[in-house]
Amino acid sequence: MEQIIKAKYIVLENEVLEDHYLVIEDGKFKQTTDHIPENSQVIDYGDAYISAGLVDTHIHGYKNADVMDADAEAIQTIANGIVENGVTSWLPTTLTASVEQLDAACQVIGENADKITGAKIQGIFLEGPYFTEKYKGAQNKDYMSDPSIEQLLKWQELANGLVKKIAIAPERQGVKEFIKVAKENGIYVALGHSDATYHQAALAVQDGANIFVHTFNGMRGIHHREPGMVGAALNLKDVYAEVIADGFHVHPAAIELIVKSRGTDETALVTDCMRAGGMPDGRSTLGEFEVMVQDGMARLVSDGNLAGSILKMIDGVKNMVNWGIVSLPDALRMASLNPAKSVGIDDICGKIEAGYAADFIVVTPNAELVVTYIDGEMKYQKDEKQAK
Incomplete structure (x- = not known):
């Protein structure tokens, strides 16, 4: 199953993408892209940052x-x-x-x-x-x-x-x-x-x-x-x-x-x-x-x-x-x-890269945590503290 997440910025290992989409498939990062098909279902976090x-x-x-x-x-x-x-x-x-x-x-x-x-x-x-x-x-x-x-x-x-x-x-x-x-x-x-x-x-x-x-x-x-x-x-x-x-x-x-x-x-x-x-x-x-x-x-x-x-x-x-x-x-x-x-675990975590587990967070420009995802599933959302 494919998920599409958007925020103003996506923090990658060596760059920060602006106005891109993060595509997740079967709990793993698939790609980042500046274009998605029309009528795609997108979770949009506005002016926030997506980070590993x-x-x-x-x-x-x-x-x-x-x-x-x-x-x-x-x-x-x-x-x-x-x-x-x-x-x-x-x-x-x-x-x-x-x-x-x-x-x-x-x-x-x-x-x-x-x-x-x-x-x-x-x-x-x-x-x-x-x-x-x-x-x-x-x-x-x-x-x-x-x-x-x-x-x-x-x-x-x-x-x-x-x-x-x-x-x-x-x-x-x-x-x-x-x-x-x-x-x-x-x-x-x-x-x-x-x-x-x-x-x-x-x-x-x-x-x-x-x-x-x-x-x-x-x-x-x-x-x-x-x-x-x-x-x-x-x-x-x-x-x-x-x-x-x-x-x-x-x-x-x-x-x-x-x-x-x-x-x-x-x-x-x-x-x-x-x-x-x-x-x-x-x-x-x-x-x-x-x-x-x-x-x-x-x-x-x-x-x-x-x-x-x-x-x-x-x-x-x-x-x-x-x-x-x-x-x-x-x-x-x-x-x-x-x-x-x-400690040599950057081959499995710590960055947004195709094939890695979709473990990521969304934060506001003031570094307030909005949401935490693990394997593409929302596990924490601010003010809704019960993990899903």
Whole structure:
């Protein structure tokens, strides 16, 4: 069955089409065209933008559910909830935790990923446990260690091959061999929660790491005589810099510095959202820690550290535009194409291209989400929040 969708603009990988139609057939993108047969049935969204569905490669939870609950129902809750934020693909993200807890999370996702509806699980992101205590953030230092190839391969086995990304601190012992084995097993290596020097980060990138986790947060800062992890994130070639664009984690001027350094094609928006996302202010948890959510921020009760975020991906897009950092099309690509490219899933999601699943969103010129489609079916419409 063929569907025809129209909006003022269609955001593609390398261009923005004006006054074109998006043709969908059997749940997949068929073509974009400036001409359709007369009397065709068209869904017209007026002066809006059509974009590929957003791709969140760093998200822990939503709607009081968390990936570390190691429960299929919790994963389903998150997958359903984030569709309201324009997300159509995601990497369920774990925390630094015991080996047993991480085993359980990987196994639950591995056994249930193909049964989960809503936003599509495109892999797993293991955020830790191979981090450095000094920049632990809201991660539990008791479970941090040097990287273990044996553990990684076990998690990949339990996950039925779904582990797509793992974050490590590059100053840990055994990093070179670990990165090599990870890459051989289709796992992208990110760097974060680290006190590494610029040189240590550069060596890890040379060995194959390609992503910096929530740039500026949880890493050695920049200094003119020791550029550190931040300097590496800004200056090294062919890497992606994640950024949490909620206005709390990173000042807009620092985000602008990231974009000026990395360009609009190597800056990737993420949410780092935890279970309090989509919930009222108040008490919550992140892993084993108590969290207080107030005024848009999630902070540890124990020491006041930021504890992930409650950011909605579409709001990150909106902030990038409202702060005057990038255009709306670029912000949309930073939240869809770039995250997908960073973990090698841009062959199945992150852009509007013939043959891809028709996962897309429609937003107003002010970056307000109008509707989310998955496989050509409307799954969310603003002010009509029941998924169809």
